[in-house]
Structure formats: structure tokens, C-alpha cells
Amino acid sequence: MSRPSILTIALLASLLLTVLFLSAESAGAHVGVGNHILEHDAAKEPIPDLWLSDLFYRALANFTLWQADGEACRRQSTMYKEHLSNHTSWAVRMQESWNRYPVGILSGNTYQMGVYDECVDIKYPVKGQYCLSEITLIPPAGRNYSFKRTEDLDDFGNNHAWKTILGWGNYEDQVPRNIFNLGICIPEACSALDLQTSLQSEFDEKFSPEQFKTIVKVDQIKCRVREDMYPYDTSYYLTYWLFSLLVLICCGATLHHIIRISYQQNTSKNRELSSSFFHEFSLIESTKTLLKIDKDNRLNAFYGLKVIFMLITMCGHKFFVLSLNPISNSKFIENVCLNGPFLLLTGYMNGVDKFFIISGITAYLTLSQEFRKPKNEPSWKTLSRPIIQRIIRILPAYFAVMAFTAHILPHLGDGPLWPQKSWEEAEICRNYWWTNTLFISNFVDVKYQCLIISWYLSCDIQFFIIGVIVIYVYTKHPKYGLTLISAIIFLSISVPFIVTLTTGRKGIAKITIPYLIYTRNLISLNESYRPSYMRATPFFSGIAIGFLIEKVKEKKVKFSQIVVHSGLIATITMSISAQTYGTVFYERDRPYYPLEHALYSTISHCMWVIPSVWIAVCYFTSGFGLLEHLFLNKFFVIMGKLSYPVLLVNMTVMLISQSSQRSPVHMSLRYLLETFVYDTFICYLIAIILYLVIDEPFAKLTKKLFAHRESISPSIMKETPIEKPATCSTKTVKKN
DSSP states (O other), X not given: OOHHXXXXXXXXXXXXXXXXXXXXXXXXXXXXXXXXXXXXXXXXXXXXXXXXXXXXXXXXXXXOOXXXXXXXXXXXXXXHHHHHHTTOHHHHHHHHTSOSSOOOTTTTOOEEOOOHHHHHTOOSSSOEEEEEEEEEEEOOTTOOOOOOOOSOTTOOTTOOHXXXXXXXXXXXXXXXXXXXXXXXXEETTSOHXXXXXXXXXXXXXXXXXXXXXXXXXXXXXXXXXXXXXSOOOHHHHHHHHHHHHHHHHHHHHHHHHHHHHHXXXXXXXXXXXXXXXXXXXXXXXXXHHHXXXXXXXXXXXXXXXXXXXXHHHHHHHHHHHHHHSOBSOTHHHHHHHHXXXXXXXXXXXGTTHHHHXXXXXXXXXXXXXXXXXXXXXXXXXXXXXXXXXXXXXXXXXXXXHHHIIIIIGGGSOOSTTHIIIIIHHHHHHHHHHHHXXXXXXXXXXGGGOSSTTHHHHHHHHHHHHHHXXXXXXXXXXXXXXXXXXXHHHHHHHHHHHXXXXXHTOOSSOOOOHHHHHOGGGOHHIIIIISOGGGSOHHHHHHHHHHHHHHHHHHTTOOOOHHHHHHHHHHHHHHHHHHHGGGGGGGSTTOOOOHHHXXXXXXXXXXXXXXXXXXXXXXXXXTOOTHHHHHHTOHHHHHHHHTHHHHHHHHHHHHHHHHHTOOSOBOOOHHHHHHHHHHHHHHHHHHHHHHIIIIIHHHHHHHHHHTTTOTTOOHHHHHOOSSSOOOOOOHHHHOOO
């Protein structure tokens, strides 16, 4: 081989070695910065050089409405601009009352609310108007900004900050970071449309060069001045004077009662005070009824159970109400949706089932006594009387809360969120109160349901009407009654299974961010949560438990305390274990299995039936020892009598408590518990007033209305779905 050829080969070999070396070095560099290279490649998607808050500041730094369509708005905006350049106090206050540079966006602080009161307190020469605008950031179509996020809510890896905004996963357990609520102070002469148009123009100008689009929305209901803008119409004054008249009647009746008591003491006469219309409204008489305890009534234990269940329900309500309002750390809500507590995520779906079971048991134990008494009247009268009494018993307090919500509530608060929260509830009750009166609110769209809790009362009355027929048949023909209740329970179990399986519905109404943001938007509330045919099992199981209680009492069954408490622990553990299976439905990207959802939708409403059977049988035959005394405590009995008024007012109280919010709160377990304790105290305080002024006086009038019927038991008239367990003869429930 020639010498040049050898040199050529050597040069080629050197070149090859050099290339291999450089390739290895380049590969090492890639290994060392792996994620950064990927991020760099991802960064080829159009991402602005400036951060989002900087773009906001560019658009809002010198924002005014001097180019608005309205002449008055332009004039006042020009005046504001001139005075601002001279640092006039009112103009500077208007400028500094809202934030032009959003903070905490990545942590989920989507409400930049500014200082509401500083804005609306401006009265001269221009009146300040506070508007809460909604700004949605839309990335370019066809661009992929997604990133894989772990369940560590603080782990964003090396992702670009813009991707946290634009690539936030489309998951129901995450608060979207690309939707902002910005509070802005503008002159009163400007309308919501003026602000929306001007904001849209500014954002288009600043964001369009970056290939991003914004959608600005400003509703007139979210624009507020200091004065109360809700109309004081005839309905308001009529409701106000009716409530005032009721209070005056109660005060007059109480004064009359005191005078008569004093007269009796002075004359040494010990006759019982005769009953009259005014006597029924005496606060003294109503208080005596509230504090009166029938120690021989074994159903008093249900008071204690109701108090516990009500407090748990109210705590859940408080969590939902807080989540509906602005919070600065969305991570708290996201963590609940991701990690529980699992009893909250799955338990709220059947939280009221325990009340339905108690209602079914008490309905049987009271009505069976009445139906077994000999009566010389048609069957239709015997059947219709308890239904009419129950409805009449419920309606006075129900009407009072609906009227208060529709006509008084909008005038009781203030704040940037107040009109949106309270006015909407008022308008719904104004227009759809009749669905509550007819007890069909659980079948209308949830967006038109007056009072969030009204679906429960509608379900209970619907169950009670069928239950009266079942109990009547059983007391007259036990075999037919057993067949009828068995068929109804079979249907109540089958219907949710068939409906869920054939319609492709979910087996659980999940707690998701859309649900927490606006409860009335959750379609599953219409489909599966509220309809009575989807959750009838607990009530009719309660009636069946009443049958069982009678039988075991007849056979004088009795268990040892070890068996009683062991069975209690075992059945409750079984129920909770079956219930928490629902957490699998919270897994991201979990496939939909129709049979799984159908089974869970059925089983979820049977979970508390098994422990209820054990608790009821053991309580009426063997007792629960020391545990029993806890629920028979006098304090619990008194609080239990207030359960129905508390049911009616608790959501309204929480609405008032949170809807006056001026700024986002830092959500924490401590804050939740502190506000829950405060709201619970207020709820029971208002419930006492409602009980003494309306609930108990009208209950006594109802009793008088049917007093000429000797077959009518006071227990039926006193029983309401969630309020008072009826009295029952010792023959049925007396402890051995």
C-alpha cells in the first residue's frame, strides 16, 4: 500500500474518533440536563417573554373608561383621570382600591379582589362602583402545553411557569389557573358593559401580539355601590310586617300569660290556665314544651342521634360553602379532592339516609298504634288524616324560611359577592316556592330549587305518603303488608341499579371542583342525588325495622352487652368499608364500568341499613349501657327538638356568613372548625327563635284543629321528618 494511502486512512480514523468523542460528550450533556432539554423543546410552543402578571400590569396600569360608549361614563372617567394626575384624594383612593398586578396565581389565588370598601365609600364628586370581572385566558388553538403532574401538589418539576397556567390538566380535582376574577373600581355612571368592552379592548391589545386570547365577562349583578340596590317592593314590606306581627303576638301572649300567672299567685288559686289562641303563642308555654322531657319515651334516643348526624351534616355544608367562596390557597381544596378524608368524599352522598331510616322507624311505631284502634270511618279518611297533619305541621316554619329568603335576605348583607349569592337565591324562591309547597322540588331542575335542602323534605313527604299505605295494610293484614313492603324494598333497590346501568350515569355524585364552585351546576344532582326513586331504600327499610322491633319484643329477645357492642362495631365497620369503596371513582382516568357504578349506586343507600337494624333491635331489647345514657341526655333531647328548624336555616346562615366576604381567605382545618363552631351557634340560636315564635305555636294550633278527632294522637301531629320522634306506648318500646 502506498504511503499517501496510509496517511489518508490515518486522517480518516482521526476524524472518526473526533466525531465519536464529540457525540459522546453531547450525549453526556443531554443526560446531565435531560429535563431542561425537554423543556426547551416544549418551549418551542409560543410562550410570552413576559410573565402573566406583567402582561396584566401592562394592560391595567393606566386603565380608564374614557373611551366607553356611554357619555356619562366618559365624562366621569375623564374627571377621574384629571384628578388622578393631580393626586386628588378621591381619585387616588379609587385607583389604589384595586390590584393591577395579580399575585399568587400559581397557588390558585384566582380572586384578585382589591379593597371593596375603599371603592364604594367614595361618594363625591364621583361615586365609586366596585365590579368583579371574570377574565379567561385562552392559549393558541392546536398548541399543547400539558405536563404530567404528580399528586404532590407542590411538585411542578422544571416546568415553565406559563405551562402551569396553560397546561393545567383538565381534571375535576384541580382549580383552573387560567380563569381570574378581578375586582375593579370604576365611576358609578359606567355600566358593566362599558367595563367589559373597555377591558376586552385593553387585553386584546396587550395579549394578541403574544398569540393569546382573553375573554372578559362582567355581569351587572357583580357591580356594586354602597347603597342597597335590591328593590324594597310590596312583598318585602308584607313579609316584614307579618314577621313583626308574629313577634308582637308572641310578646303580647307572653305578657298575658305572665299576668295570669301573677294573678293566680296573688289569689292563691291553683287552677290550670285555660287554653286560648293567645295562650298557644306564649313564649313561656313554647319554652316549657321545648324543655319538657318524657323520660318514659324510649324514642328519645333518636334525639341524640339526630343531633350528632345534624352536626356532621352541617360541618359538610360549611366545607362546601367555604369552597364556593374565594380562597387564597386552592391547594387545600385540591388536596381534599385527591386525598380525602374519604368519608367526606363518599359519605355525603348518603349522609341523610340515616334521617330517612329514623323517619321510617318512627312513622311505623306511631301510625301502627293509630291504625289498630277501632274507628267508624272510611279507610280513605284514616289514610289521609296523618298525611294532611304532617304537611300542615311542616309548612309554617317552611313558609317562614322561604319568605325570609325571598324577600328579607337580600337586604341583610353587603360585599362584592353578596348580590350574586343572595339575590339569586331570593329570585329562585320568589318564582319557584310553589314546588316546595307541593313537595316536588326534587323533580325540578336543581337550578330552580328554592332552598338547597328542600329536596330532602320533598322526598320525605313522598316516602311518607306511600309509607302510610304500607303501614295501614300491614296493621290490617300482616301477610299482605309484609308482601307489600318486601316488593317496595325490592323495587327501591332495583330501580337505582337499572337506571344507572341503562343510562350510563355515575354511581356516585363526586365532590369535584365544578361542584364546589357552583353546586347548582352539577348535573348529577338532577340525575341521581335528589330523585326519591333513587334513594327510597333507607325510609322503607326503616318501616321494615319497625316491623322487626315488634317481633323481637314479642319473643323477648335479649343480648349481652358484649354481643351488643361487638355487633355495633362490626356492622358500622362493614358499612364504612363498603362506603369508602367509592373512592375508586376519584382515580384520574379511571375507565367507566357500568356494572360497577350500578352496583355502587344501589349498595351506597343500603350501607346504613345493616347497622341501623342492629342498633334498633339491640336498643329496644337489650340497651347499650353507658352509651345509651349519652344519647338520652337531657341536653341532647332539647337540641334534638330543634333539628327541624336547624335543617331549614343552616344553609341560609352559612350563606349570610360567607357571602359578605371581602377578600380570599386562607383555608385550613382550623379556620374551617372555627367558622363551623360560630355558624353552629348562630344556627341553633335562630332555630330557637323559629321554634318558639312559629314552629311550636302552629303545632299546637294544628293539634287543636284535629282535637275533635279522638283517634288522633298528638305524637303524629308533633312528628316531622327530621325534628321530633313521636311518642310510643310502653307496650311497644318499653325496655325489658
